[in-house]
Amino acid sequence: xxxxxxxxxxxxxxxxxxxxxxxxxxxxxxxxxxxxxxxxxxxxxxxxxxxxxxxxxxxxxxxxxxxxxxxxxxxxxxxxxxxxxxxxxxxxxxxxxxxxxxxxxxxxxxxxxxxxxxxxxxxxxxxxxxxxxxxxxxxxxxxxxxxxxxxxxxxxxxxxxxxxxxxxxxxxxxxxxxxxxxxxxxxxxxxxxxxxxxxxxxxxxxxxxxxxxxxxxxxxxxxxxxxxxxxxxxxxxxxxxxxxxxxxxxxxxxxxxxxxxxxxxxxxxxxxxxxxxxxxxxxxxxxxxxxxxxxxxxxxxxxxxxxxxxxxxxxxxxxxxxxxxxxxxxxxxxxxxxxxxxxxxxxxxxxxxxxxxxxxxxxxxxxxxxxxxxxxxxxxxxxxxxxxxxxxxxxxxxxxxxxxxxxxxxxxxxxxxxxxxxxxxxxxxxxxxxxxxxxxxxxxxxxxxxxxxxxxxxxxxxxxxxxxxxxxxxxxx
Amino acid sequence: xxxxxxxxxxxxxxxxxxxxxxxxxxxxxxxxxxxxxxxxxxxxxxxxxxxxxxxxxxxxxxxxxxxxxxxxxxxxxxxxxxxxxxxxxxxxxxxxxxxxxxxxxxxxxxxxxxxxxxxxxxxxxxxxxxxxxxxxxxxxxxxxxxxxxxxxxxxxxxxxxxxxxxxxxxxxxxxxxxxxxxxxxxxxxxxxxxxxxxxxxxxxxxxxxxxxxxxxxxxxxxxxxxxxxxxxxxxxxxxxxxxxxxxxxxxxxxxxxxxxxxxxxxxxxxxxxxxxxxxxxxxxxxxxxxxxxxxxxxxxxxxxxxxxxxxxxxxxxxxxxxxxxxxxxxxxxxxxxxxxxxxxxxxxxxxxxxxxxxxxxxxxxxxxxxxxxxxxxxxxxxxxxxxxxxxxxxxxxxxxxxxxxxxxxxxxxxxxxxxxxxxxxxxxxxxxxxxxxxxxxxxxxxxxxxxxxxxxxxxxxxxxxxx
Numbered sequence: 001x002x003x004x005x006x007x008x009x010x011x012x013x014x015x016x017x018x019x020x021x022x023x024x025x026x027x028x029x030x031x032x033x034x035x036x037x038x039x040x041x042x043x044x045x046x047x048x049x050x051x052x053x054x055x056x057x058x059x060x061x062x063x064x065x066x067x068x069x070x071x072x073x074x075x076x077x078x079x080x081x082x083x084x085x086x087x088x089x090x091x092x093x094x095x096x097x098x099x100x101x102x103x104x105x106x107x108x109x110x111x112x113x114x115x116x117x118x119x120x121x122x123x124x125x126x127x128x129x130x131x132x133x134x135x136x137x138x139x140x141x142x143x144x145x146x147x148x149x150x151x152x153x154x155x156x157x158x159x160x161x162x163x164x165x166x167x168x169x170x171x172x173x174x175x176x177x178x179x180x181x182x183x184x185x186x187x188x189x190x191x192x193x194x195x196x197x198x199x200x201x202x203x204x205x206x207x208x209x210x211x212x213x214x215x216x217x218x219x220x221x222x223x224x225x226x227x228x229x230x231x232x233x234x235x236x237x238x239x240x241x242x243x244x245x246x247x248x249x250x251x252x253x254x255x256x257x258x259x260x261x262x263x264x265x266x267x268x269x270x271x272x273x274x275x276x277x278x279x280x281x282x283x284x285x286x287x288x289x290x291x292x293x294x295x296x297x298x299x300x301x302x303x304x305x306x307x308x309x310x311x312x313x314x315x316x317x318x319x320x321x322x323x324x325x326x327x328x329x330x331x332x333x334x335x336x337x338x339x340x341x342x343x344x345x346x347x348x349x350x351x352x353x354x355x356x357x358x359x360x361x362x363x364x365x366x367x368x369x370x371x372x373x374x375x376x377x378x379x380x381x382x383x384x385x386x387x388x389x390x391x392x393x394x395x396x397x398x399x400x401x402x403x404x405x406x407x408x409x410x411x412x413x414x415x416x417x418x419x420x421x422x423x424x425x426x427x428x429x430x431x432x433x434x435x436x437x438x439x440x441x442x443x444x445x446x447x448x449x450x451x452x453x454x455x456x457x458x459x460x461x462x463x464x465x466x467x468x469x470x471x472x473x474x475x476x477x
Numbered sequence: 478x479x480x481x482x483x484x485x486x487x488x489x490x491x492x493x494x495x496x497x498x499x500x501x502x503x504x505x506x507x508x509x510x511x512x513x514x515x516x517x518x519x520x521x522x523x524x525x526x527x528x529x530x531x532x533x534x535x536x537x538x539x540x541x542x543x544x545x546x547x548x549x550x551x552x553x554x555x556x557x558x559x560x561x562x563x564x565x566x567x568x569x570x571x572x573x574x575x576x577x578x579x580x581x582x583x584x585x586x587x588x589x590x591x592x593x594x595x596x597x598x599x600x601x602x603x604x605x606x607x608x609x610x611x612x613x614x615x616x617x618x619x620x621x622x623x624x625x626x627x628x629x630x631x632x633x634x635x636x637x638x639x640x641x642x643x644x645x646x647x648x649x650x651x652x653x654x655x656x657x658x659x660x661x662x663x664x665x666x667x668x669x670x671x672x673x674x675x676x677x678x679x680x681x682x683x684x685x686x687x688x689x690x691x692x693x694x695x696x697x698x699x700x701x702x703x704x705x706x707x708x709x710x711x712x713x714x715x716x717x718x719x720x721x722x723x724x725x726x727x728x729x730x731x732x733x734x735x736x737x738x739x740x741x742x743x744x745x746x747x748x749x750x751x752x753x754x755x756x757x758x759x760x761x762x763x764x765x766x767x768x769x770x771x772x773x774x775x776x777x778x779x780x781x782x783x784x785x786x787x788x789x790x791x792x793x794x795x796x797x798x799x800x801x802x803x804x805x806x807x808x809x810x811x812x813x814x815x816x817x818x819x820x821x822x823x824x825x826x827x828x829x830x831x832x833x834x835x836x837x838x839x840x841x842x843x844x845x846x847x848x849x850x851x852x853x854x855x856x857x858x859x860x861x862x863x864x865x866x867x868x869x870x871x872x873x874x875x876x877x878x879x880x881x882x883x884x885x886x887x888x889x890x891x892x893x894x895x896x897x898x899x900x901x902x903x904x905x906x907x908x909x910x911x912x913x914x915x916x917x918x919x920x921x922x923x924x925x926x927x928x929x930x931x932x933x934x935x936x937x938x939x940x941x942x943x944x
Binding site for chain 1: 482484504505506507508509510511512513514515516517518533536537538539540541542543544545546547560561562563564565566567568570571578581582585586600601602605606631632633634635636850851854855857858868869870872873874876877878879917918919920922
């Protein structure tokens with residue numbers, strides 16, 4: 001992080017006079033990072049396509065580390081192949097490894113698609129993966145000639161760890177898949193939803209909402225079945241579920257695309273942008289729909305695209321959410337939070353917290369889109385001057401700042417637990433990764449229902465904190 | 478039949494089949510979805526528990542993130558090892574080199590945390606971009622007055638085993654640099670115990686009762702200054718033999734320190750380890766104390782073991798762990814619970830390990846090296862396994878199929894070493910195997926896709942899927 005001088009990458013919106021004392025300066029090194037690497041995001045995204053095996057072109061460790069990180073979150077098998085690049089391949093090039101690896105995966109998994117993500121090693125030694133994949137898929141000189149197996153669809157996402165975060169890797173993989181497979185044609189009635197990293201429960205709920213508008217919607221990618229599956233008697237090497245490759249092809253002639261989130265490092269393309277540029281599919285872009293205001297904007301977009309009003313059940317969900325806000329507001333009013341995680345998630349959470357009366361005094365992310373602060377300012381102007389925003393941050397910075405401002409609550413993934421423990425405040429676990437609780441995949445963040453869950457969890461955590469600290473030990477409020 | 482790649486066919490066999498030795502200790506097959514990690518991982522896990530050193534990962538962020546506080550290696554004092562430090566290289570460093578970033582990071586972190594030493598782990602791209610890590614370490618060591626030790630752990634160098642060697646090389650730079658005055662003749666170093674869930678404290682307590690002094694732990698609850706004195710110990714006890722045998726061998730060559738390979742898992746191996754120490758020192762008093770200790774400890778845990786055995790008798794177990802030596806202890810421990818091991822494998826076993834396993838296990842037991850989800854899941858089904866023992870990556874395979882699971886990995890929170898560890902192990906195994914939840918698992922519902930009640934007798938092990 002050397003060279004950065006301001007706390008936020010974007011123009012500072014912190015009112016200097018009200019900035020908390022002891023605002024940390026950036027360190028040269030990173031301690032306890034608040035992000036993961038690009039290949040992890042790519043593997044997660046590739047898992048959201050039917051019949052697809054994520055494949056890392058690099059040394060064996062990358063695949064294994066990422067597998068265990070994602071397994072610990074989703075509690076599901078997570079098979080990621082590796083080209084197991086060794087010393088010789090590092091010196092002479094890894095094409096033979098890549099070829100053998102894809103052949104072997106084809107033999108054992110019989111996939112429809114292999115999503116190849118590069119790692120820092122193969123990017124640094126300059127592997128030109130695109131042409132390699134063409135050679136591997138070649139009808140007479142490719143793997144089919146040696147294995148007799150027709151090669152699966154091969155997609156390549158360039159994801160060197162040094163170029164961005166897991167969120168960037170995720171978007172890069174979705175964009176690469178769309179760029180490779182989308183096909184133009186007569187515009188259909190379908191809408192392509194392109195969410196950033198959300199939970200499997202969120203993905204299911206997005207589909208449910210879309211169905212409420214009778215809107216044919218494809219969610220790209222959709223790992224809700226593969227990473228939150230049912231118990232089975234016979235192991236499925238490639239669990240069923242995910243957006244089909246036909247769905248991806250059809251995205252090229254959809255009526256519109258709606259990107260939810262999509263804050264990425266400069267240089268990373270979004271699938272929605274590609275669909276618009278290449279196939280003139282109108283691109284809508286909204287923040288992740290968290291809380292009433294941001295969900296209203298999403299619902300309004302769906303209403304416009306479908307030409308229908310929101311279904312009654314959805315309107316009622318909203319109504320119950322407003323009712324819940326009112327019932328619980330006294331417990332949350334004027335409290336302060338430290339929020340951290342992926343840029344898109346933190347942005348949504350901050351806008352939501354503002355609407356229930358909690359000040360997200362520190363909004364921190366490991367992302368570095370450069371747009372984080374500006375987006376918070378645009379969507380929750382009431383926070384201007386009251387909060388500190390940190391992008392490209394680590395838990396060293398977040399911890400120092402949290403100790404200064406002494407928040408009532410932390411909201412973020414499980415890696416913030418050491419800070420919560422030190423401060424003696426609750427941590428409400430959201431986002432990815434959640435490694436110290438069950439149910440990470442079932443955590444709901446999006447829409448009215450997600451806001452309802454978040455509101456109950458945050459409010460109850462604050463109530464419990466007061467109750468536990470009360471000398472009286474009351475059991476009635 | 479399991480679909481095994483032709484290039485892996487010689488890494489799977491059955492005990493008693495009289496086949497050739499397993500073709501182990503080789504680079505994972507590309508695209509096989511190996512459960513193994515890399516060289517960096519091997520170095521990182523061995524050195525990680527040294528609690529008063531900073532462990533700086535030199536490279537882009539991933540390697541540091543995935544090794545942040547993931548090991549349950551406890552410390553009785555400082556906890557610097559639980560922080561994840563990275564030089565967090567960016568595109569500009571890849572283009573212009575990361576030496577300045579490394580130097581500044583080291584100076585900053587040493588100033589902030591005042592560690593007793595710093596380990597610098599070189600990740601995949603460091604050699605490629607041409608950083609001279611050794612030179613930077615030397616210069617920072619001179620400026621700060623602490624040991625700054627480069628660990629050549631580029632992931633692509635090979636498997637975890639290469640990383641063990643790099644870690645051992647790093648440890649050898651510390652050993653021999655401390656004052657050994659006052660160390661008693663009945664003294665040992667504990668190698669290859671990482672103090673997961675406080676296990677090393679159990680072993681240290683046994684040794685204290687036997688009258689044995691522990692000089693240094695390599696590396697559980699490890700301290701830099703104690704490791705410096707390790708050459709003063711009379712004997713090295715090597716657990717997890719794959720990871721630290723290199724240190725023991727080098728210490729033997731350099732300082733004449735003998736070593737014993739030990740395992741603290743299971744009653745049998747734990748007792749054997751303690752008796753081996755007493756025999757080494759040829760001290761009748763120590764031997765007597767050891768006898769008392771062993772009988773006392775066994776008496777304390779035996780009722781628990783017997784109670785669990787009653788519920789577990791005849792159940793079938795599968796083992797897939799990192800090191801084969803641990804697998805050997807587990808086979809014996811399972812036997813004590815009346816359970817039969819029907820599959821056993823490891824990521825890093827050597828030919829001798831697998832031969833020992835083949836002799837130890839009942840004929841027909843599947844023995845596998847460097848396996849993967851496709852194979853393991855098939856073995857679980859076809860061998861009608863009731864319990865799988867492994868780590869994080871193995872757990873979901875078991876659970877998805879409705880098979881009980883015992884975590885025997887880095888992050889375990891329950892100590893499994895020592896006599897008390899055997900009781901914990903028995904309770905953990907019973908807790909999962911006898912849980913009522915399995916009644917709802919499709920595997921136990923007798924549906925059309927449930928596995929056959931009786932296994933085919935010694936089915937062909939592999940269907941090779943390529944010529």
